[in-house]
Amino acid sequence: MADFETVARVDEIPDGGMKQVVYKGELVGLYRVGDDIYALGDLCTHEEAYLTEGDFDPDDLEVECPLHGSRFNVVDGSVRILPATKPEPTYSVKVEGDLVLVGPRRQP
Numbered sequence: 001m002a003d004f005e006t007v008a009r010v011d012e013i014p015d016g017g018m019k020q021v022v023y024k025g026e027l028v029g030l031y032r033v034g035d036d037i038y039a040l041g042d043l044c045t046h047e048e049a050y051l052t053e054g055d056f057d058p059d060d061l062e063v064e065c066p067l068h069g070s071r072f073n074v075v076d077g078s079v080r081i082l083p084a085t086k087p088e089p090t091y092s093v094k095v096e097g098d099l100v101l102v103g104p105r106r107q108p
């Protein structure tokens, strides 16, 4: 619990939308699908671009990088479409009332 930080309110993230937040100095994207919220490293692993400035597809649970179109799964960070080859880190997420808390990375 100690490593979790409140980063946003649930109602700041539209259903099917995303929001960039900061967790311990790292830029993290929050993705909301109904009551579920996923947290993904926001800097593309390919070059310099923020995934939260791209397009989120809540049906496929994928975000598309605005720069070269790589797609990442927001649940496990895996690459779905090149040119990126390295997965994004994912973070633990908790919802307490109307607050969203982010915790440690779940993978490197």
Ligand code: FES
Pocket: 044, 045, 046, 047, 048, 049, 065, 066, 067, 068, 069, 070, 082, 083, 084
């Ligand atoms: S910077 Fe994201 S795909 Fe190139």
